[in-house]
Amino acid sequence: MAADRTAGPAGPRAALGTLDGPLRFLLLSSFLIPLGSFMVLPFMSVFLHERLGMGLGTVGVVLAVASLVQFSGGIAGGALAERIGLRRTMLWALTVRTAGFVGLLLALRWPPLAVGALVLTCCGAALYLPANKAYLVRGVDDARRPAFLSAGNAALNAGMAVGPLIAGPFVLSSPGYLFLAATALFVLVTAGHAGLPAGAAPRREPERGTGPGPLAGIAVLPFAANALAFYLYFHFQHFLAMYAVERASGTFYSLVLLLCFTLVIVVQPLASGAIGRMPYPVALAAGFAGLAAGLAVLAAGTRPALLAGGALITLGDIVLFLKNDLEALARSPRSDAVVFGQQRLGAGLGACASGVLGGQLYGLSERGGHTGLFWLLAAGQCLLLPPLLLALRPRAGGRHPQPHDDEGALRPHDTDGRVPGR
Secondary structure, eight states: OOSOSSOOOOOHHHHHTTOOHHHHHHHHHHHHHHHHHHTTGGGHHHIIIIITOOOHHHHHHHHHHHHHHHHHTHHHHHHHHHHHOHHHHHHHHHHHHHHHHHHHHHHTTSTTHHHHHHHHHHHHHHHHHHHHHHHHHTTOOTTTHHHHHHHHHHHHHHHHHHHHHHHTTTTTTOHHHHHHHHHHHHHHHHHHHHTSOOOOSOOOOOOTTTSOOTTTTOOHHHHHHHHHHHHHHHHHHHHHHHHHHHHSOHHHHHHHHHHHHHHHHHHHHHHHHHHHHSOHHHHHHHHHHHHHHHHHHHTTOSHHHHHHHHHHHHHHHHHHHHHHHHHHHHHOOSOHHHHHHHHHHHHHHHHHHIIIIIHHHHHHHHHTTOTHHHHHHHHHHHHHSGGGGGGSOOOSSOOOOOOBOTTSOBOSSOOSOOOTTO
16 A cells, blocks of 8 residues: 555644555545435435334334444454455445345335345445455554544545435435435445455465454453443434424434534544544543533533534544544554454444433433433433443553455465554
8 A cells, every 4th residue: 555654643634645546445435335325324214114104113123223233243344354355345345235225226116125125234334344444544554543544434424414415305205216326326336346456465264263253352441432432422313313303403403413524524634643642541531521511511402502512522522433443453463354343343332222221311301301301411421431441451562463465364474564563
C-alpha cells in the first residue's frame, strides 16, 4: 500500500494524502455501501408494517434480531478474514448483502421473504466491516491510524446521512425501484472490490481445530468500554425518535440526526490526531462526560435542548468509539480484522442491552408522565458505571506483530515488514 509504514506524526490531511488508489476506492465504498443500505433499512419498520402487514410487536422482534446479527456477527467476520483473507471476506460479505437486497425486491411479490432477506443483509454487514477496517489500516503506522479510521467513519456517516434523504419520498410509493437501485449499487461495489490488490503468494492454511478462537487475545478493557459506550449511546439512538417527535416534529428529529452525522463527518477527522495521542483514561473520562452532559440536557425537552443534547452526545461518542478501537488494536495480539470483530461484538451486546433495559426504563417513565426522567437516569449511569472499568487492569506491553500475506490473512513467516508494536 502507499501508506508509509514508518512515517512520523502527521496531520489528518497529510496522512490521508498517502492514500493510494485501492484505499481511495475503499473509502468511496465506505460511503456508497451505507448510502445503499440506508436508502432501505431505516424505513424497514414502516415497510414491514404498512406494506407487508406485520404487527408492530413482530416488527420490533425482527428489527432487534437484525440489529444483534449486524453488530455481534462482526466476531465471525473477523475470524473469517483471519482465515481466508481481507479481500475474499469483503467479496463474500458483499455477495451475501447483495443477495439480501435481491430478496427484499422479491418480497414485494412474496412477503415472507422480507424477514430472511433483512437478516441476510445484516449478515453481510457483519462480515464486511471488520475486513474493511482492517484493509484500510493494514501496514499503516500508529501515527496515521487515527486519521485513516476516522476517514472511514466519516465516509460511513456521510452515506448514512444521505441515504434516507434520497429514499424518503419513494419508500412507500415506489419501493420496487428503490430496492432495485440499491441492488444495482451493491453489484457495482462488489465488482469494484474484485479488482482490489490480492497477493499471489501461497499461504499455509492452519490445521483444522488448531487456530485460536475468535475471542482469544481479546483486549478486555477496550472491549468492556466499547460495550458500555454503545449501551449508553443507544439510549439516545433507540428512544430519541419517540421523545423528539412528541415534543417537536418528525422533521425536527431528522434535523437533530443530520447535525449528529455532520459532527462525526467534520469533527472526528480533524480531532483524530488529538484523540490518538490522548491518554486512555482521559479519553474515557471525556467521552463518558460528554454522553452524561448530552443525556442530561435532553431532559429539558425543548428544541434547543434536543439539538444541544444530540451534539454533546455525538462529541462524546466521537472520542469513545475511535479511542476504544485504537486501544484494542494496541493491546491485542490478534490480527486487525479479529480485533475489529471483537469490538463489534461488544457494540452489539451493548446496543442489545440498551434496547432491553432502556426500553423498560422508558416505559416506566412514560407511564409516570415524566419521560425527561429517563434521560436523567441514563446520564446518571454515564457517571456511575464507567468507574467500574477501572477494575479491569490493562495488560502490560503492546500488541505483538502478526505476519500477514498480501491478502491480509496470517502466514507463518513474516516477510511483510509489519511495524512492531501494532
